[in-house]
Amino acid sequence: ELFTSMAHLQTALYAERDIARTLKQYIESEEKRIEKLKSIANELADHSNRALEQPDKTIGNPVSAFLYVKRLTLDWEREIEPIINNDTYTTMVKQVEYLRQDLPKYEDLSGAAAALMRLQDTYKLDTSKIAEGDLGGSKCATLSAVDCYEIGRISYNEEDFYHTTLWMNEAISRIQDEHNSTVSKSILLDYLAFAEYKQGNIRHALSLTNELLTIDPHHERAKNNRVYYERMIKEEEKSQKRGDEGSKNVIHNIRKIDEYRNSDEFLTYESLCRGENTQVVKDADKLKCSYRTNKNGWLMLQPAKEEEVHLDPWIVIYHDVMSDDEINTIKQLATPRLNRATVQNSKTGALETAEYRISKSAWLKETDHPVVQRVNKRIEAITGLATDTAEELQIANYGLGGHYEPHFDFARREEKDAFKSLGTGNRIATFLFYMSDVEAGGATVFPYIGVKLFPKKGIAAFWYNLFKNGEGIYNTRHAACPVLVGTKWVSNKWLHERGQEFRRPCGKTEAE
Numbered sequence: 001e002l003f004t005s006m007a008h009l010q011t012a013l014y015a016e017r018d019i020a021r022t023l024k025q026y027i028e029s030e031e032k033r034i035e036k037l038k039s040i041a042n043e044l045a046d047h048s049n050r051a052l053e054q055p056d057k058t059i060g061n062p063v064s065a066f067l068y069v070k071r072l073t074l075d076w077e078r079e080i081e082p083i084i085n086n087d088t089y090t091t092m093v094k095q096v097e098y099l100r101q102d103l104p105k106y107e108d109l110s111g112a113a114a115a116l117m118r119l120q121d122t123y124k125l126d127t128s129k130i131a132e133g134d135l136g137g138s139k140c141a142t143l144s145a146v147d148c149y150e151i152g153r154i155s156y157n158e159e160d161f162y163h164t165t166l167w168m169n170e171a172i173s174r175i176q177d178e179h180n181s182t183v184s185k186s187i188l189l190d191y192l193a194f195a196e197y198k199q200g201n202i203r204h205a206l207s208l209t210n211e212l213l214t215i216d217p218h219h220e221r222a223k224n225n226r227v228y229y230e231r232m233i234k235e236e237e238k239s240q241k242r243g244d245e246g247s248k249n250v251i252h253n254i255r256k257i258d259e260y261r262n263s264d265e266f267l268t269y270e271s272l273c274r275g276e277n278t279q280v281v282k283d284a285d286k287l288k289c290s291y292r293t294n295k296n297g298w299l300m301l302q303p304a305k306e307e308e309v310h311l312d313p314w315i316v317i318y319h320d321v322m323s324d325d326e327i328n329t330i331k332q333l334a335t336p337r338l339n340r341a342t343v344q345n346s347k348t349g350a351l352e353t354a355e356y357r358i359s360k361s362a363w364l365k366e367t368d369h370p371v372v373q374r375v376n377k378r379i380e381a382i383t384g385l386a387t388d389t390a391e392e393l394q395i396a397n398y399g400l401g402g403h404y405e406p407h408f409d410f411a412r413r414e415e416k417d418a419f420k421s422l423g424t425g426n427r428i429a430t431f432l433f434y435m436s437d438v439e440a441g442g443a444t445v446f447p448y449i450g451v452k453l454f455p456k457k458g459i460a461a462f463w464y465n466l467f468k469n470g471e472g473i474y475n476t477r478h479a480a481c482p483v484l485v486g487t488k489w490v491s492n493k494w495l496h497e498r499g500q501e502f503r504r505p506c507g508k509t510e511a512e
């Protein structure tokens, strides 16, 4: 999901800046051109005025006649023509078109709306609070009635009538306080009534339609809908009198239920994201903190600050395990096009956008970068496991609403071939660095065991995904909660089975 990535939006900010520069430059050069055109026009007017007073004098004198003809031919072509026929405009249009490629597109708009609705659901936020820009973090923007209407329309087009209702209602309540909104109440009522009908609330749909008809008595669709809703309600009442089974024939198939979103797992995931203590975390009183040295020279000098957050499966956090400098370097290596520079072409004067693009795949090859090597060595020292390069550090940048639904990091039995191409076996363990603080949201949660980890810049989480016999530890199922306010950077290092024979010998059972 590119559109929720902060890095992507940041690229758009650079493009926006460059478009502004292009426009300003264009305006400046056009202003100069207009000045020149003005003086050309004045000159022509002056000359013709003077000459027309005494045409004979001007045209009759061979020298003046020569100069006059020269002025309108040679000089015209050399001096005037380039000012009149000038392609600054076309150049500017092309430049803006080029830069626009990096601006958000319509699919980004629906992505941003989807992110808002995801946050609304997961964090149980009031629609009006969201519209007020009140998301629990810093507040900076509010939504107008039209903005709410547009969000409602996006949901409507995706047949998400639940959110359509919430946002159209919000638009209606905002329109009362706005003077000249560009959306009318009757349009909002029209959408709202239909969304209510689609959710099976026919009586409510009818009363909204009646309200619409008091505002706009000639609304054709509303008149038809009123007849239709009234007939449905009558039929429903008739069948109820006859004692038929409910009103199934009327409302069947109207409600679209997203099964997964209503599953226990998903509901637990969401409640953990909200920070609720849904489950009793087993053996929470036995958790310990310690300094880990592993008799390793490097760790002896600077022990890893280990904090247990769960015993079985074993999940720990390491504090201060990545420095700000290292974090900045890794972010920079992983961010495409953030190091963009805008330069001026010396010949044409046009602005050119030079891209020092470091794509993700380029990053994957940068295993010899000193910071990457240092980080890998640290993981080895702390975990006692070898870091192969089958999967390099993976960097993720979650923006608004960015999330990752519940999953296992290891390959299940039935997907034996998942990591075959790597040739290094399954993911034995996960080392997950947090490279930013997150203002609100963005926790890593483990729905089966009730563990929630809140991001903090410089810490890392570690857990084994596999028992010693290679079986997957299903209780490590985890998810990344949607980012509510701020941006979240994490870096994953997956450790594989191969190469660990002496470091973590295989066992016949789960434990040993």
Ligand SMILES: O=C(O)CCC(=O)C(=O)O
Pocket (backbone or CB within 6 Å): 396, 404, 409, 432, 442, 443, 444, 478, 479, 480, 481, 490, 492
């Ligand atoms: O970002 C997180 O909190 C978890 C990420 C994760 O689980 C993954 O990338 O596999």
Ligand SMILES: [Fe+2]
Pocket (backbone or CB within 6 Å): 407, 408, 409, 478
């Ligand atoms: Fe994961």
